[in-house]
Amino acid sequence: MKALLLITDSPQQRTQFQNLPDETCTLFTAASHDEAMEFLHFTKIDIVVAAFDGRLAPAIPSFEQAKSFHPHCITIFVVPPVPEGVVSDEGEQPGCDFTLRRPYSREELIRTLDQAIEKQRMVEEIASLRHQNTTPPPSAAALQVSNDLSLARIGQILRDFTKAFSTNFDMQSTLDQFLDALSTFLRPSRMSILVRHPHQRIFEIKASRGLVEKVAEQIRLREDEGLARWLMTEARILHRNEAEQAVQGSAGVNVARDMQVLKSAISIPLMASGKLVGILNLGERITGGAYTEDELDIVFSLASQVAVGIQDIELYHAMQTQKIFTEKILRYMSNGLITIDTQEKIRMCNHRAAEIFSMTWAEVLNEDLRSLPSPLGDMLYETLHDGINYHKEEVMVTDKRLPLEVNTYQILDEQLKLVGGAMVFQDMSSYKQLQEERRRANQLDFLNKVAGRMAHEIKNPLVSIRTFIDLMDEHYEEADFRQQFSTVVRQDIHTINVLTDKLVGFAGQIAYHFEHGCVNSILGAIERVLCAETQESSVDFVDTYVPIQSNGGEDKPITLECCEGLPKVQFDAEQLHKALMYIIVFLTQVSESQESIRIVSYQDASLQGDVCISLTGSQVKVEPEEMERLFDPFASEHNTLVDVGPCVSQKIIEEHGGQLEVDYKKNRDLVFVMSLPPAE
CATH class of the missing domain: 3.30.565.10 (Histidine kinase-like ATPase, C-terminal domain)
Structure with a gap:
């Protein structure tokens, strides 16, 4: 991955470059020329971008220093907006490879960077080919074979190495202890360990010695190119002179460039289960001598063990994260949950279940199934031994008069072997109370409707009865009137009686x-x-x-x-x-x-x-x-x-x-x- 140094005092420009995709390049930022010099001194820079608000002077020395430290780097100058009344200011631009006029779009920025990356790659490939034609290939004698590895020295490295695995699954402490052991054993000037990111396809430095901290924090290697890809494919130790002279094409240039960025003379893969877990980089020895084959063989073996340790630590932390996540779900879920094993012992009881039972989870955990209130224990027993699964079964806890909705099921492992049973239940008290309140509200609404309709229905026959009573004194002696009065009143009273009888049957018990x-x-x-x-x-x-x-x-x-x-x-x-x-x-x-x-x-x-x-x-x-x-x-x-x-x-x-x-x-x-x- 290419290294880009952005020199700017503008927060807006810094934000625009930081929002670039991670796979574009590794970004270093500097607010001044002096700060930029630190990066140019301590790491290999491929692209230098200068962006200052209306000031041309700071960009000129930065570009000159960059070219002197890294002849193959590409420079880009972000030109400030043209002031009003000025036709063009191209004559005031510093000597650079590319220019980018502000304001610019995200697409224009990415396109300019792609062109700069391509040009830088071509420049490095040409330089690599010229170097191969003028430099003889490395001889086998370059690696010293030494027999001075005494038992005391080997014992010391092993004792120091074992400290790395007594850090209680602490990744940072493990890597630091490992680097300390290597420092005592090999005395390198610089060291670093890169570990694969758990969610992204990149390697980043997790521990280092002799590298500038803010430089190390920004270095990223993509797993599908350069050094990481080579080590993943070859799974062996790589020397920098081998990468610079024996490796052909753009891929070889990227490998050598990555090793230069890391200040690495030796890169060792940390392999576990056929996968590249990390990369160990060793700089030149402080004495200037070469590493022997015996030393590198021992370091390679130890690195493989560290790789397994890294995998185990990552797995442990993933399990811990999942455990905490599951515990939070169980803690805040509205339903109670209880699980038992095949020995009928309670192995899990969440806080809601303990709250429903008016107990603490510690009082229930590891207790016998019979400690559960009836009939919950019987239901879970039937599920475990008879395979009877209950679904939304409403039960009443006997001693607490507590209505519950219960679901039970068996727990099987990957081989479909029975390992326990589980019960999920919900307190239905609030639901039952709400149902009762709703029933009472419906009854009250019904009675209001009945009262209104009853008054209307009874009023009609009463009107006819009242009319005949008002006329009785005047027409009582008439036989036809008395007969009609008797018939109508009898029928209206009968109607009221029927309505009352129906309403009693409909609304009453x-x-x-x-x-x-x-x-x-x-x-x-x-x-x-x-x-x-x-x-x-x-x-x-x-x-x-x-x-x-x-x-x-x-x-x-x-x-x-x-x-x-x-x-x-x-x-x-x-x-x-x-x-x-x-x-x-x-x-x-x-x-x-x-x-x-x-x-x-x-x-x-x-x-x-x-x-x-x-x-x-x-x-x-x-x-x-x-x-x-x-x-x-x-x-x-x-x-x-x-x-x-x-x-x-x-x-x-x-x-x-x-x-x-x-x-x-x-x-x-x-x-x-x-x-x-x-x-x-």
């Missing part, structure tokens, strides 16, 4: 007296009542029901079809009688046809074998879109309290353990189907 019997007996009784009443009078047929009468005033008989051999069901004869009559009355009122209401009893062919009663009315006035509101007496403002009949019937049938369903046919037939389970 019904006391049932169940018995076992056949529904055909109820249907027969209804048929007898209807036939007797319609023959005697069209006014009413039973005290609790309104007259079955069409809009035209003609009575509507029923057609009854009873299936023989039906199983017995459990019912309250009086209430079931009411439920059927309410449906018959409703069908009579909404039917426009002169056809009779058809009632059929039969047994359902399903596995449950429910006993069913269907009631069918023809040519009804109910529209299909009104079907969903049929069992809601207050869904429409045009409904009257007489319409609560189907609602009361539905309530009675459901409290018998059955269902009441309605179906609208294409021929405008309306079919109610009552289903009751057979008695055990």
Whole structure:
């Protein structure tokens, strides 16, 4: 990766260069010429950029010094904006390779840098080829072979090396101890260790000796080019003279340049599991001598062990990070969580679970499964041993009267072997309380509606009664008046009585007296009542029901079809009688046809074998879109309290353990189907 030195006193210019992509180059910044000299002295710079607000003088010595220290570097001058009234100031620009006029866009900056990088690469390749033609290749004698490695010296390096692995997974201390051991063993002038970034494809210096700190902090090597790529491919020790003389092409130039930036004479790969974990760089010896093969062989072996240690430390810290992340999730999650192992010991209990149980997690951890409140322990035991998984199971904790929603499941390892069980549960107290408050609010709203509708429904018959009472003194002697008065008042009082009876059945608690019997007996009784009443009078047929009468005033008989051999069901004869009559009355009122209401009893062919009663009315006035509101007496403002009949019937049938369903046919037939389970 190319090294770029930006010399500027403008925070805006510094920000623009810092926002460049990381893979473009390694960025060093200096605010003055003196600060720039520190970088030029201690590291190899490929590109120098000078950007000053309206001042040309500081750029000239910076460019001259850069060329003297690094002849192959490329210079770029950022030209200030042209002042008003000035046509051009190109004559005042310093000698440089590229210029960039302010203001400039991000695309223009990247394009100029790409051109500078390409030119610098070509200059280095040409210089490398010329150097190869004039310099003989290195001889094998350049590496000294020494036999002066005494046991005492080897023992000392091993003792120093073991200190690096007693730092309790501290990466920085491990690398520092390793460099200290090498410093004692080899006495190099400079050393550095680069480690691969955990999230980016770059290597950065984690520990160094003899390098300027602010220079070392900025050095980055890309893993897919230069020194890192060569070491990853070859997996062996690289000497700088080998990189400068024996390696051909632009790739070789990049390798040599990276070693020059790091001030490295020897680069050693830190390999673990076939991967390049880091790079160890050794500068020249302080004595000026060469490293021996034995010394480098020992260092390579130690470096491989350090690479394994680096991997283990990174894995440890990754696990610690994941552990902390998981613990925070468990701490702040709204549900309780408990896990057990195959020995039925509690291995995890988060804070919410302990809070629900009014205990601390330390009191629960490592305790036996039986320490959990009933029935939670039994449920978790069944999940662990019998594989019974509970999903959103509502239970009541016995000793605390606490409602919980529980989920359980088995825990399996990668080989699908059972290693434990887990339970996730939620305190439903607030939810139950909210439901109760909502139920009470609905009841209050319902009572308000009932009171208003009741007053309206009762007012109509009372008006007729009051009218006749006002006229009684004047017309009492008239026989026709007395007969009409008796009929109207009796009918209006009957209407009030029916409304009251329906409302009591709909809003109140019904006391049932169940018995076992056949529904055909109820249907027969209804048929007898209807036939007797319609023959005697069209006014009413039973005290609790309104007259079955069409809009035209003609009575509507029923057609009854009873299936023989039906199983017995459990019912309250009086209430079931009411439920059927309410449906018959409703069908009579909404039917426009002169056809009779058809009632059929039969047994359902399903596995449950429910006993069913269907009631069918023809040519009804109910529209299909009104079907969903049929069992809601207050869904429409045009409904009257007489319409609560189907609602009361539905309530009675459901409290018998059955269902009441309605179906609208294409021929405008309306079919109610009552289903009751057979008695055990």
